Amino acid sequence: MRYMDAAITAGVKIPNVAEWCRVNGVNRRTYYRHKKRIEAEGAWRERSRRPKTSPGQTPAAVEAEIIRLRGELSPDNGADMILAELRALAARDGWAARGLRVPHRSTVNKILTRSGLVAPQPAKRPKSSFRRFAYARPRDCYQVDATAVKLAGGGTAVVFDVLDDCTRLLAACTAADAETAAGAIAAITAAAAGHGAPGVVLCDNGSAFTGGGRARGAAAGQFSRAVAALGARLIHSSPYHPQTCGKVERHHQTLKKWLALQPRQPADLAALQALLDAYRDWYNNRRHHTAAGAAPQAAWDAAGTLGGPGQLPRQDDATVHTLTIAPNGTIAVGDAQISIGRHRAGQHVTAIRDHDRITVYTPGGQPLGYLRIDYARRHQGTLTPAA
Secondary structure, three states: OHHHHHHHHHOOOOOOHHHHHHHHOOOHHHHHHHHHHHHHHOOOOOOOOOOOOOOOOOOHHHHHHHHHHHHHOOOOOOHHHHHHHHHHHHHHHOOHHHOOOOOOHHHHHHHHHHOOOOOOOOOOOOHHHOOOOOOOOOOOEEEEEEEEEEOOOOOEEEEEEEEEOOOOOEEEEEEEOOOOHHHHHHHHHHHHHHHOOOOEEEEOOOHHHHOOOOOOHHHHHHHHHHHHHOOOEEEEOOOOOHHHHHHHHHHHHHHHHHHHOOOOOOOOHHHHHHHHHHHHHHHHHOOOEOOOOEOHHHHHHHOOOOOEOOEOOOOOOOEEEEEEOOOOOEEEEOOEEEEOOHHHOOOEEEEEEEOOEEEEEOOOOOEEEEEEOOOOOOEEEEOEEOO
8 A cells, every 4th residue: 555655756757557456456436536635635534533423432521521520529539439320410410400410430540631630540350350248238247447547646545446247337436545455346336326236257367366375264255255245156267268257358458548638637536536436437427338238337227127136147159168178189169069170289279169169279368260060969070170
């Protein structure tokens, strides 16, 4: 094409166009189309292929709102939070009557990327690779954990979070001077007083919940006795496996981002607790939670039934099993025996059972494979490798 355009532009005489096109492998209609444009414009230039109209393009007013919310909603200013605010804005301002609509989540992300408001993270694990597991009802399970925060004077305090596994409601958020059993007991007691006792309390193996490796006698069971007094069952996560308490672990990030944005940082426990009380009100009542599909308090209020000590917790969507591969290369998930491979004997894996599907992951969260349970037999065979 470049040779043909150069020949036409230079005014080369071609006595037999049909023969020239045959020799050079050019369609005659293409030749005359290029010749006509070059004679009219002086040279061949590619024209934009963009359509004259784009009926599906997001209106400028909606794009402006998305960019505005990206700045105003910080630190929780991802696409899901922006969409929640846009839906409320659309209902309030009558977008439907003006011919405007709330765009899809992918459209919001494209607008943010196009505007330079998203930092590329190509190595970040996609959400589609995760399989979420949760208890079916509010108060079936409370997750409790502690995290350290900095005070304005340079000191350190500890915050105990008690999170409802189903709705993500923050049942308690209390400040303490250190990660102790007394602080953990105060947090779970406050959660039970405000929202009722759960069926299960899930925590890690921190010293506040176990008494520590050197604890003996009464000190070793302070937290467990407090949980038992509520009528709840205490479950500790597997050591070195923070994913089990992943919801409350992830919540620490949200809390710390919110605290960092406050104009006045707390200098003591009283000031920190006042901030935590304000945070809990914002988090439960005004912050849209993607997993719950609403603000946590709204999700709690919409639940048909509540769990608690008098009812066995239900975990409808999935169960999680942390297992060690046997010397013969197998694991057992309930009655199902699965072959992983003798070369992996002794390794630890996590199996997630979602109804009749079992997916097995490495400790690093990488999927080894999956299978469908055949209830007619105990030995299920080998995994289908993960794509």
